[in-house]
Amino acid sequence: MTHTVDRLDSLLASRLARRRLLGLAAAGGGLLATATANPAGAAPARLLLNGGPRLRPLSSAYPGKGEMIVQRARPPLLETPFEMFNEGVFTPNDRFYVRWHWGDIPAAVDTEAFRLGISGAVRQPLSLSLAELLKLPRMALAAVNQCAGNSRGLFEPRLGGAQWSHGAMGNALWEGVSLKSLLARAGVKAGALAVRFGGLDQPLTDADPYAKSLPLEMALTDDVMVAFAMNGEQLPLLNGFPLRLVVPGWYSTYWIKALNQIEVLDSEDRNFWTAKAYKIPTAPFAHVAPGTADFPSRPISTMVPRSFLTNVRDGASLPWQPALALSGIAFGGAAGVKAVELSSDGGRSWQPAALGPDEGRYGFRRFTHSVATPAPGTLTLLSRCTASDGAVQAMVPNWNPSGYQRGCVEPVQLVLA
Amino acid sequence: MRASCLPIAAALLMLGCTTAPVPPQRATGFAGPLRATTLELPADEEMFPEGPAGDLLNANCLACHSVSMVTTQPVLTGKQWQANVEKMRSVFKAPIDPADDAELVRALVALNADAGTR
Known part of the structure; x- marks a missing residue:
């Protein structure tokens, strides 16, 4: 725990130093040119939610992004302005929503040094460079990526969490290599149960890094992909450059960004994010009477129309x-x-x-x-x-x-x- | 309904809405290579309001996430905020001293008391 606290303290110290600096700049009448996640003066977006707070800043300061609704400045939760969905059925990369769980998101990716590891219950563990992946047979398909909590801000009664309107979703043409073909190269051993996916992002504390597992039978379906392109371009870093798992028809919680680890498991995944998080009621429409806390649950999976x-x-x-x-x-x-x-x-x-x-x-x-x-x-x-x-x-x-x-x-x- | 039955304005509006989007060219595909890239996030200098409650929130919340995680929430009860504080500590391993819980929850409830009107 000690190193955690040290990291948190040093982060906080730098933030407090920044605040003092800003205070001084303001006192001296100086103007700070730094791009900010909380631009003062810009007209905010007014979201269609089931009650307040409805106002959110709009910002174009995020790398690779045009104007986005800032739901949370850090780690970024950026919502696609709804009018984008009237412009076409493909959501442009620079307006595609962004959702990160942990504060330590990759600040840079060295495309030469990057490796995608495939390990665990396989006959031949693999470590693939991006150049090697780009040479493999490819697939492409259009698929909607939607946060499990899209439209949470319309729930009644209200509940805590990211207060999205309907813009935590987007549709892109994804291009990459089929997961099934990669697993076949590694050779899945008999007795394997699931495949766990992890990315470059890391928690700032000792909590479990963000990772999700798919049941093996789902991982071996034809349409699951390790994508390196989105709408014909490399992915924006905020959407998971250089590789993202694409699980068509399933909620985005499984679409691991900055994917660098694929681990075949021969026992149940105990990681918090699969074992405990992202659970829904087994009842039809994932519905329970408001206020109910105890109910039979299962991991969220396929999206609904x-x-x-x-x-x-x-x-x-x-x-x-x-x-x-x-x-x-x-x-x-x-x-x-x-x-x-x-x-x-x-x-x-x-x-x-x-x-x-x-x-x-x-x-x-x-x-x-x-x-x-x-x-x-x-x-x-x-x-x-x-x-x-x-x-x-x-x-x-x-x-x-x-x-x-x-x-x-x-x-x-x-x-x- | 045929477009010719509609008044001109409605027909034009309809045309504007039904213009088919140009799909990306699947045949061409991504030409590559992947170019190295870096991410410099915009500064997030927002702090909680000045004062002892704000200082406590700054010290316990901002290392992991911005003020906006809190100020975008709907009006939540003290019990709901307490559950959030416990989740941050037990699940997300935030080093929050349980002795500070009561004061933190009071600060969070007060901060978001007007959330319904913003």
Whole structure:
């Protein structure tokens, strides 16, 4: 514990020194040019949450990132501004959301020295350079990456944790090497149960480093990938450069950033992050009565279908017109989008929306529709996605104490005047 | 519904919304190589408010995370904040002295009392 405290003390000392420095600069009327995570004066974003605080700073100061909503300055939690989802079904790398658990995130990656290790219950442990990985047969697919706690700030009753609106998600074209092929090169031994993935980020304390395990049968499915490219470019460091595990259809907790260790396990993973964290109720929709603390649980895994109207914002006022053109994005979770329907009468009747091009079953799919609006007044719109595996968005929100797996129909109320 | 049935403004809006995005070129793929990169995060100089409560929060919270982790939270009860402090200590191994818990929880509740109005 001693070295932990020393590290914390030295970090804190440097922060206090910085504060004194800033105090002096302010006293002398000096202007500090340093980029800051908390820019004063810039207009904040006002998030659609179920209550306050709703205001968040917007910042373009994070490396490789354009304007992002700062949910937490350090370690960074950066949310994608929702209007980005109206621009296309692929989320640009420089607007893709960011979520790190631990304070010690890689400040630099030496691409010559970097190695991806494959160890544990394998016949031939491997240590692969990036140059070697780039020479292997490749795969590419579009997939939504979504935080397990996306939309946590809309839970009722509210709960602690990152207070995301809907922007802790994004869709990218991922390119890399299939995990299955890498495990085959190493040779998984009989009796293996799981595969654990770890990255370059480290805790500032003696807690377990961030790592997650996949059951072996999931790790050996065709679509799981060690990705080195995102939308045709190398990954931004904040999104996991140089390598990121891509687990299509599963929540982002498994998509290990700055991936450098793959360990085949022949016993149950006892690491905190797999054994204790990211658990959801086994009940349908991961729902329990608000306030319930004890319930049968399981590790979160596949995503559920979701849909969002993207060209209108809940609470907006628009000039009345006899018809309203609507556009949005949907994804099926672990399966493709079968259908998206819209309702403007509180769910009594539903009309099918037109679906845009299919970029792959794991990605966002555009939908469009025009609703008749015969008279000015208040209009509540609902969109509902049905996945190709039959899963349908619930009409009512779920609740669980960690604020995971929200997937209900999200009403958008407009005033047409 | 055919677009020609709509008023011009609605039809234009619809066109604007239905413009198909240009998908990345899958055939080409990533040309590489991977270029070494460094990360310099923006300065995070925000501190808790001046005073004994702020000093206690600065000393116990800021080594691992910014002020914003706390100030973005909804209004939470003392019991919920106590659970958070315990989680930071027992799960995330933050060196928080249990003797400081009561004062920390009081400070956190007071700091976020107006969270619903921000």
